[in-house]
Amino acid sequence: MANSKKKHKSDTDKAAKNEKSGKKIKNENKKAKPEIAEPLIQEQKGEVSNEMGGKENKVTTEFYDKELSRLQVELVKLQEWIKHKGLKVVVIFEGRDAAGKGGTISRIVQTLNPRICRVAALGTPTEREKTQWYFQRYVPHLPSAGEMVIFDRSWYNRAGVERVMGFCSEEEYWEFLRSCPYFERLLIRSGIILIKYWFSVSLEEQEKRFQARIDDPTKRWKLSPMDLKSRELWVEYSRAKDDMFAYTDTKVSPWYVVEADDKKRARLNCIHHLLSMIPYEDLTPAAFQLPERPGDKGYVRPPMDEQTFVPDVYK
DSSP states (O other), X not given: OHHHHHHHHHHHHHHHHHHHTTOSXXXXXXXXXXXXXOXXXXXXXXXXXXXXXXXXXXXXXXXXXXXXXXXXXXXXXXHHXXXXXXXXXEEXXXXXXXXXXXXXXXXXXXXXXXXXXXXEOOOSOOHHHHTSOGGGGTGGGSOOTTEEEEEESOGGGTTTHHHHHTOSOHHHHHHHHHHHHHHHHHHHHTTEEEEEEEEEOOHHXXXXXXXXXXXXXXXXXXXXHHXXXXXXXXXXXXXXXXXXXHHHOOSSSOEEEEEOSSHHHHHHHHHHHHHHHSOOOOOOOOOOOXXXXXXXXXXXXXXXXXXXXXXXXXX
16 A cells, blocks of 8 residues: 555656646636625724624624625626636535535525536435546536536545545545546646635534534434544544645645634635636626516406415415
8 A cells, every 4th residue: 555655646746746847737717816895894994803803703793794795796797707708617615524615605606597506416426436437427517618516525525535434445545646636637728717625624613513403403414424423533534634635735726725613704705715716897787677568468367266376374
């Protein structure tokens, strides 16, 4: 295993040296940055401590709601720009269990058109998929022109849960670490804008969130046997993440770490950063007045008692 690790490490180190020496793929979309408005907190200089507090304090609900609404308007503008320019965007969300990935994804897509921005959350691979090239089952979910795809977990499962839980062999694991940077280069060379987020949460905060899921019947389904097992393997997951970053945190395709102990702060920071990664312009149509409706043209509605209605329980 040691020899295998050295061999694969050597392969990846060569690729890293090529990047540093200038032999890297140019990602044109990272050259220019859009002019995103600064967070509203900058406009409230006299209320900074009240709104945000220090980093150890939680973001207030009032500030969070106001800033999230502003950022969601910007996301709609970004969506229209992606459609207009035919961009292909992939955003990967990885991180610890209960780190807040799902909540952030929900806020991103909340106001967007699902035909333009969709979420890919693949389940356990089938027996047939297990025999395929590892990246094969992810390829059909990649975006076409004018689309953004958000991966809620991704091909990095192999470097995380599969590695720690023993769902893949040593050979499959090291082959993934060797192949992944090249796979991502291929995506970028094909014109895909690839953005990767890692949500980091402390052991103490994760424990609080696990307990909150147990206490809330509407969230209990989120706590799977795999999540409970991960509690016992905190250090193993930490090591797996460190190894994954060593091989896949490249200049061409870097990881962006989101500190997620404060869910609301993490969501705002992540969305703001996402908006800063893709230059876009405001294509929002101008407001207009609705024209008057035409007459009923003699239409008569059928009797109400001939239709079946949902019971009016909440009167």
